[in-house]
Amino acid sequence: xxxxxxxxxKKKMSDNIKSxxxxxxxxxxxxxxxxxxxxxxxxxxxxxLALTGSQAQNLKFxxxxxxxxxxxxxELYNSIGxxxxxxxxxxxxGQCFLGFLIAFLMxxxxxxxxRAIGIxxxxxxxxxxIVVGFSWVxxxxxxxxxxSIITALSGIEPIAFLFEYPMVSVVVANIWxxxxxxxxxxxxxxxxxxxxxxxxxxxxxxxxxxxVRNITIPIVKGTITTNLxxxxxxxxxxxxxxxxxxxxxxxxxxxxxxxxxxxxAFVSYQLGYGTAISLVILIIGALFSLLYMRFLKVKI
Amino acid sequence: MRIGRTExxxxxxxxxxxxxxxxxxxxxMLVASIDSSAxxxxxxxxxxxxxxxxxxxxxxSIIRSFLIGIFLSGGQSIIVVLVSILAAYPLSRYKPSYxxxxxxxxxxxxxxxxxxxxxxxxxxxxxxxxxxxxWAVMLFTAGTSLPYAIWMMKNFMDSVPLExxxxxxxxxxxxxxxxxKIVAPLMLPGTFTVLIFTYTGSWGNFFVPYILIxxxxxMPASVTIxxxxxNYGLVNYGELAAFxxxxxxxxxxxxxxxxxYMSKGFSLGGATKG
Numbered sequence: 050x051x052x053x054x055x056x057x058x059k060k061k062m063s064d065n066i067k068s069x070x071x072x073x074x075x076x077x078x079x080x081x082x083x084x085x086x087x088x089x090x091x092x093x094x095x096x097x098l099a100l101t102g103s104q105a106q107n108l109k110f111x112x113x114x115x116x117x118x119x120x121x122x123x124e125l126y127n128s129i130g131x132x133x134x135x136x137x138x139x140x141x142x143g144q145c146f147l148g149f150l151i152a153f154l155m156x157x158x159x160x161x162x163x164r165a166i167g168i169x170x171x172x173x174x175x176x177x178x179i180v181v182g183f184s185w186v187x188x189x190x191x192x193x194x195x196x197s198i199i200t201a202l203s204g205i206e207p208i209a210f211l212f213e214y215p216m217v218s219v220v221v222a223n224i225w226x227x228x229x230x231x232x233x234x235x236x237x238x239x240x241x242x243x244x245x246x247x248x249x250x251x252x253x254x255x256x257x258x259x260x261v262r263n264i265t266i267p268i269v270k271g272t273i274t275t276n277l278x279x280x281x282x283x284x285x286x287x288x289x290x291x292x293x294x295x296x297x298x299x300x301x302x303x304x305x306x307x308x309x310x311x312x313x314a315f316v317s318y319q320l321g322y323g324t325a326i327s328l329v330i331l332i333i334g335a336l337f338s339l340l341y342m343r344f345l346k347v348k349i
Numbered sequence: 350m351r352i353g354r355t356e357x358x359x360x361x362x363x364x365x366x367x368x369x370x371x372x373x374x375x376x377x378m379l380v381a382s383i384d385s386s387a388x389x390x391x392x393x394x395x396x397x398x399x400x401x402x403x404x405x406x407x408x409x410s411i412i413r414s415f416l417i418g419i420f421l422s423g424g425q426s427i428i429v430v431l432v433s434i435l436a437a438y439p440l441s442r443y444k445p446s447y448x449x450x451x452x453x454x455x456x457x458x459x460x461x462x463x464x465x466x467x468x469x470x471x472x473x474x475x476x477x478x479x480x481x482x483x484w485a486v487m488l489f490t491a492g493t494s495l496p497y498a499i500w501m502m503k504n505f506m507d508s509v510p511l512e513x514x515x516x517x518x519x520x521x522x523x524x525x526x527x528x529x530k531i532v533a534p535l536m537l538p539g540t541f542t543v544l545i546f547t548y549t550g551s552w553g554n555f556f557v558p559y560i561l562i563x564x565x566x567x568m569p570a571s572v573t574i575x576x577x578x579x580n581y582g583l584v585n586y587g588e589l590a591a592f593x594x595x596x597x598x599x600x601x602x603x604x605x606x607x608x609x610y611m612s613k614g615f616s617l618g619g620a621t622k623g
Contacts, residue, residue, distance in 0.1 A: 065446055067524075068439030072451075075436035075495060078428075082470075082492025083458065089469035098472065151367060154360045166364050169371040175604045176375065177553035179574055180593045187586065188374040190389045197390040225371065257356075279460070286462030289555045307464045314468040315560065323468045330465035338460040342453070 087331065094328045098321035115325035125326070127301055128309040132285070135220060135305050140284035143224035145277055148231025153265070156239050167232075174229030182293025185222040186211065215295045215302045223290055227283065231276050238272035239265070271344075278341035285334055306330050378590045378597075387587035401591035410566070411573060411592070418569035421487055421558070422551035428491040429498045429547045430540055436495075437502035438528060442511065452503070458496040467560050474561055486561050490551055498543050505539025506532065545607040549600045570596050 097111045119125050151170060155163050173181070188194050189210040196207040210218045242265065250260045266273075288307040291297065297308040304312070306326060314323025373391065381387035382401050384394035405411055440448060470489060471480075479485035513535070514527045522530065533540070555571045562568055574596060577589040 064439075064443040068443045068445035068448075071435045071439040074432045075499060078432060078488065078492045078495055079458075082489045083495070086466040086470045086473060089473055090466055093469050093472060147367075151364065154364050158360070158364075162361070162364075166368045169368040171604075172375055172601070173371050175549075175601055176597050177555075177571065177600060179553070179555040179571055180378070180597050181374075183574065183577075183589065183593065184374040184378055187377060187389050187589075192389040194373060194377055194389075194391040197392075225374070228371075282460045282462060286464035288464050293555075307462075310465070310468060314471070320468055320472055324472075327465040327468050330462055334460070334462040334465065335457075338457055341460055342456060 090324055090328050090331060093321055094325035096321045096324075098319075098324065111321070115322050118322060119325060119329075124301060124304070124309065128304050128306050128326075131216070131301075131303060132305040134216060135223070135287070135291075135303075136281055136284045139220040139223035140227065140280040141277060143220065144227045144231045144280050144284075145273070147224060147228045148233075148276075149235045149269075149273075151228070151232045152235035152239055153261075155236065157244075170232055171229045173225050174227065176226075178226070178289040179293055181222065181226045182290045185218070185225075185290075186294055189218055211295055212299055215299060219291050219294050219303050222294060223284065223287060226290065227280060230283075231280060234272055234276045235269065238269040242268050274344050275341065278337060278344060282334060282337050282341065285330065285337070378593050381586050381590035382594045384587060387590060389586060398587075401587040402595070404588050405591050405595060411570075413566065414568055414570045414573040415595075417483065417567060418552060418571060421483060421490070421569050422548050424484075424487045425491045425494065425551045426544050426547040428487070429494055430544050432491070433495060433498035433502040433543060434506075434528075434533065434536070434540070436499045437506045438532070440499070440503045441506035441509075442514075452500075455496045455499055459500055463493045464556060467556065471560055480561060481563050481567060483562070483567060486558060489561070490554065490557055494547050494550060498547060501543050501546070502536075502539065505536055505542070508539075509535045542607055545603045549603055552600055 094115055095110055095112060097109050097114070151166070155166060176184075190196070191207045191209055195210065199205065200207060208214075246264060247260055250264055255263075286307060287305070288311065291303055291305060291308055292311070295303045297304040297312060301309075307330065310323050310326040310330065313319045313326060377391040380391060380394060383397050383399065384392070385396040385398040385400065387394075387401070439445060440452065445451075474480045474482075474485065474489075477485075509532055513531050517527050517531055518524075553571065558569050559572050559575075562572070574589075574592055577584060577592065
């Protein structure tokens with residue numbers, strides 16, 4: 050009896066030691082290439098780090114100067130606004146809604162038909178981001194497919210989408226690219242709803258809309274929340290698609306935070322200020338990540 | 350659910366329209382790649398040709414960029430699979446006191462937008478003289494994809510019953526032999542899933558090599574696609590499309606394969622019964 054806690058204590062010890070050995074390669078990699086950069090993000094955002102010029106020679110701590118500069122940086126406010134618009138319309142409204150719609154309409158349809166539509170949607174998702182960017186540059190180009198369809202149907206002059214409607218263009222391209230993820234999540238959730246539940250409601254004479262509102266949506270509510278969190282996090286970091294399509298322009302019309310960070314750090318060579326912007330992105334991401342974990346309620 | 354005929358037709362029409370919208374931009378890529386006079390818009394090829402593909406495949410610098418891509422993504426995936434199997438083992442089998450906090454940290458890290466750390470990473474690469482070193486890029490990308498891989502691998506490993514291993518230990522096998530001879534083979538589907546997932550993510554990664562690699566002759570395929578645009582103004586759409594198809598093909602095939610592994614399921618419980 051007396052020995053029991055001792056034994057379990059010893060077991061705990063050996064478990065810890067054995068585990069540490071197995072975990073050490075992962076820990077080393079994570080420490081050097083994940084945690085160090087995150088710590089450096091915090092450190093460098095308080096410096097005047099620059100790639101060229103005199104500042105490149107002597108790195109100095111400048112306190113909150115970068116953050117004070119941020120407060121007075123109209124371009125940064127513009128970027129935050131563009132990021133909000135991009136995330137709101139392409140992820141939260143676009144991908145989530147369209148993904149749900151497709152999954153909902155597909156329910157109970159012929160398997161081959163479902164497969165065909167599914168492949169079309171998923172193909173866009175599997176395609177590498179840079180290829181998606183270029184495909185959309187071509188698709189929306191002055192002589193592209195979209196304009197040739199519009200001209201054939203209505204006869205109006207070609208529209209320079211990427212110059213006249215740059216934000217709409219990148220939002221649509223990102224919806225196109227990301228919808229499959231939400232669609233698959235909602236398909237899995239909707240398939241779990243027993244047909245009887247909805248059938249019973251139909252028998253009771255409930256309208257279609259009421260069934261969706263009072264039965265379907267409450268059941269998939271959990272999926273909606275986690276899916277919203279995940280697509281928000283994925284969209285927050287989107288760089289390649291926007292960079293390939295508009296480069297953040299014209300002007301700064303599509304300059305989301307990642308693109309602005311890139312411009313500051315690697316075009317203007319202001320690494321310190323660029324890092325301060327990365328810190329902002331990381332903090333927003335971390336907050337959503339924590340929220341997501343709360344909603345997910347994982348059992349570990 | 351019984352739904353009206355008209356409603357059913359409307360559903361089908363909406364879905365078909367959406368399907369067409371989803372396929373159009375990609376269809377252009379496929380068709381233009383075999384069109385001898387490809388333009389920006391989708392059109393029926395006047396003359397079928399493989400010249401676009403031949404042009405790509407006969408360009409040594411493009412072949413090299415594909416090989417570098419395979420090297421970077423392949424190396425990263427192998428590192429990630431090996432390290433995450435090792436890391437998943439104690440998290441699944443032992444009860445270290447820090448298990449919970451470790452797993453929560455891992456889960457937290459999986460959803461951070463890693464685009465954000467590229468600036469300090471670049472600085473770190475400058476300090477250690479890692480810029481332009483392919484192995485360093487490989488290790489960095491391995492580090493960033495590790496949290497999700499460990500998370501997946503741990504869940505897969507939880508589904509391998511402990512009894513099988515225990516009976517091997519009784520027969521005198523060491524922990525290490527148990528992992529190699531019992532856990533690893535039974536986890537093959539899970540391992541492939543992690544491998545394919547990591548490879549696909551890495552193959553499509555444009556931003557990291559674009560920043561961390563500077564010599565043109567060390568760029569992987571994800572970055573060389575950029576050379577079709579910008580520099581010269583005129584775009585050879587046929588070759589751009591052919592390049593895009595060749596570059597996208599591996600991930601499409603891998604995705605298809607991963608679906609097959611996934612659907613096979615993990616019905617390993619049966620081994621302990623009977």
